[in-house]
Each structure stands twice: as structure tokens, then as C-alpha cells.
Amino acid sequence: MGVHSAVSGVISTIYYSGRAEVYRNNLIIGPSGPQQPGPGGPGAPGSRSAFTNIEAEQYNQVNSSTIQTIGTANGGSGLGYIENGDYVTYSNIDFGSGANRFTALVASDVPSTNIEIRLNGPYGTLLGTLQVDPTGGWNNYTNQSTTINNVSGVHDLVLRFTGPVNIDSFVFGAGGGNGGQPGQSQLSATVEETVQWGGGATLVVTIVNNGTTPVDDWTASWNFAGNTRITECWGAQYIQSGSSVVARNDNYNGRIEPGGSVYFVFNISYSGSYIMPTITVQ
Numbered sequence: 001m002g003v004h005s006a007v008s009g010v011i012s013t014i015y016y017s018g019r020a021e022v023y024r025n026n027l028i029i030g031p032s033g034p035q036q037p038g039p040g041g042p043g044a045p046g047s048r049s050a051f052t053n054i055e056a057e058q059y060n061q062v063n064s065s066t067i068q069t070i071g072t073a074n075g076g077s078g079l080g081y082i083e084n085g086d087y088v089t090y091s092n093i094d095f096g097s098g099a100n101r102f103t104a105l106v107a108s109d110v111p112s113t114n115i116e117i118r119l120n121g122p123y124g125t126l127l128g129t130l131q132v133d134p135t136g137g138w139n140n141y142t143n144q145s146t147t148i149n150n151v152s153g154v155h156d157l158v159l160r161f162t163g164p165v166n167i168d169s170f171v172f173g174a175g176g177g178n179g180g181q182p183g184q185s186q187l188s189a190t191v192e193e194t195v196q197w198g199g200g201a202t203l204v205v206t207i208v209n210n211g212t213t214p215v216d217d218w219t220a221s222w223n224f225a226g227n228t229r230i231t232e233c234w235g236a237q238y239i240q241s242g243s244s245v246v247a248r249n250d251n252y253n254g255r256i257e258p259g260g261s262v263y264f265v266f267n268i269s270y271s272g273s274y275i276m277p278t279i280t281v282q
Contacts, residue, residue, distance in 0.1 A: 047092040047154055050099050050172035051282065052217045053248055054090060060156075061089040063122070070166065073107075073139040074241050078168035080138070087122045087160040098152045099172040101282075102128060103145040103221065105239070105246060106167050107135050113163035117148055119155045127151055132165050141168055141241030143221050148172075168241065171219050173282035186211025187256070189220055189281040199269055200231070205247075206263045207281050209256040217254045218262075220247045222277040228270040235264030245277075 048054060056079040057069045063086065070080035079088065102117050113132045119125040128148030135142045159170075188208050195202040209215050220236070224243045238247040253262040268274065 047094045048090070049217065050093050050095045050157075051174075051219070053169045053171045053219055053246060054093075055169050056088070056167040058090075059088040060091040063087050063089075072166070072168050072241065073141060074168075074239050076168065076239060078105075078166055080166040082161045082163075082165055082167070084161065084163050087158050090157040090159075092154055093157040094154045095151045095172065096174075098150050099174050100148055100150045101145060101173040102130060102148050102170065103143055103173065104130060104132075104167055104170040105141050105143055105241060105244065106132050106165055107138050107141045107241075108132050108165050109134060109136070109138050110164055113161060113165045115165065115167075116158075116160040116162070118158040118160055119151065120158075121156070122158050122160050124158065135242075138166055141166070142223070142244040143246065168239070169246070171246075171282070187215060187218060187281045189279040191276060191279055193276065199271065200267060201270075201274070202265065202267050203276075204263055204265050205236075205279055206261055207256065208261045209258055212258050214258065215256045218249050218256065218281055220264075220279050220281045221245065222279045224268075224277055225275040226270060226272070228268050228274045231267045231269050233264065233266040235262070236266075238266070 055077070057077050059079075064083065066081045066083050067079055067086055067088070068081045069077055072078045104115065106115075111134060115130040115132060117127045117130065119127060128146050130144060130146040132144060159167075186209055188210055189205055190208075191203055191205050193201050194204055205220060207218055207220065222245055224245065226243075228243070230238060230240050230245065233247070235250055235253060236247040237250060238245055247264065247266075249262070250264075253264075256262055
């Protein structure tokens with residue numbers, strides 16, 4: 001619900017409740033129309049890798065009268081106040097030699113919303129559709145994934161929405177024998193507990209390149225059971241939203257040579273006991 005007041009043709013909106021905490025009000029007046037430039041516009045890098053996390057708010061163009069940058073539960077930011085028919089464009093996304101999976105960190109409190117993954121326009125080639133399942137609240141973010149048609153090369157990416165959803169970030173992956181970014185489908189991860197104390201533990205994650213080509217940049221994701229939380233982390237940059245965690249390489253350990261490995265370490269806190277997570281890496 002909002003309170004609206006008109007002064008000299010400008011509408012200001014104060015939100016008392018909504019689907020997320022809004023820390024920047026950027027309301028576009030009127031119906032959906034020409035795309036508006038986003039923070040990834042002029043001066044943005046020539047291309048972005050599809051295989052590293054892309055922050056949802058770092059779009060190049062947006063077509064919506066309601067979409068706003070919102071604060072997320074982990075202290076970061078994302079996109080919210082999304083409605084049916086809205087879409088955002090990310091220019092020059094590099095899919096390398098192939099991607100066939102899409103994963104988004106999302107929050108929803110409605111029965112179902114679809115995110116259409118398209119190329120080169122809102123009605124361009126449809127790679128696939130992510131059906132977003134309810135997460136139990138607009139600030140309860142989880143990773144949700146879908147397979148997509150194989151895509152390679154550099155393209156403009158469009159995410160088109162069929163209803164409300166909050167989206168923090170997204171990433172593409174390769175695997176399953178359908179082609180992919182060299183080496184990306186050849187990563188595996190193991191997790192080991194090294195120290196445990198009352199209500200806490202230290203876990204070490206080792207990522208191995210089982211392929212024949214080097215890998216530049218990796219992303220690990222998993223879900224904790226119960227109320228397990230990361231308290232400290234070394235060797236990776238992570239985001240935790242509720243039980244869902246996404247960790248990306250630090251600036252010194254992104255490259256993994258064939259047969260090589262890297263690792264990162266984190267401490268956790270929990271009540272009672274915890275379950276060792278299963279970690280997916282791409």
C-alpha cells in the first residue's frame with residue numbers, strides 16, 4: 001500500500017508495506033513504454049560472462065512502470081515490484097561455447113510466476129522458462145533452476161516476467177552433455193568438516209577441475225537445513241539468503257587448471273545439530 005501525492009506533475013510514493021524493503025524509489029509514471037536505460041548502460045563493460053553471477057539490478061534496459069531496486073534480506077540489492085509483462089535487458093552476455101542451465105536467486109509469496117529467458121528482445125528466441133515456486137515470503141530467497149536450450153556466443157539477454165517476483169541475481173551453467181563453457185561442466189565439489197564446537201563448525205570446500213581445459217571463475221551453491229548460518233568465510237565471496245547460499249571465487253582463486261583444485265573455508269553456527277550440505281559448482 002502506498003500514499004500518493006501529486007506536486008507539479010511529479011508523483012512521490014511512500015511505501016508502508018510491500019514485497020520487500022525499498023531503499024530507492026525510482027517510479028516511472030505511465031504505462032509500459034520505451035525501454036529506460038539502467039545502471040549497466042553507458043560505460044558498462046563490453047560483455048559479461050554468463051557463468052558468473054549477474055546482479056539483477058545491473059541491467060542495461062528496463063521496460064516497466066513499477067520495477068524498483070530493492071534491499072534484499074542479506075543486505076544486498078535486487079529487483080522488486082515486478083508485474084506481468086515487465087522485462088529487463090542485459091546487453092552483451094557471453095555464453096562462451098554453450099550454456100544449458102539457468103539459476104536465479106528469487107523470493108516469492110504467490111502461487112506461481114514464470115521468468116521467460118529470451119535472446120535479443122522480449123519476443124526473441126525463447127531459451128526456456130523458470131517457474132518460480134513460492135519461497136514463503138518476499139524476503140526469503142532461494143536458488144531455483146531450470147534447463148534451457150543450448151546457447152553460445154554473445155547475445156542480449158531478456159528476462160520477461162508473467163507476474164510478481166523478487167530477483168536478487170542469476171547465473172548460467174553448462175553440463176549434461178549438451179555442450180558448454182570449456183571446463184565448466186567438469187567441476188566437482190566436496191565438503192569436509194575440520195573442526196566442531198558447541199553450536200559451530202568449520203567446513204572446507206574443495207573444487208576440482210576434472211576436465212582438460214582451464215576454468216576461469218566458478219560459482220558454488222547449496223542450501224542449509226534448519227537455522228545454519230555462515231559467520232565467516234575465506235577464499236570466496238558469498239551471499240546467504242535464508243537457507244540458500246551462493247559463493248563465488250575470490251580474485252585470486254578463480255582459475256583452475258586441468259586436474260587442479262582450489263578451496264574455500266567457512267565457519268557456521270547452528271542450534272542442536274546440522275546436516276552437511278551438498279554443494280553444486282559450475
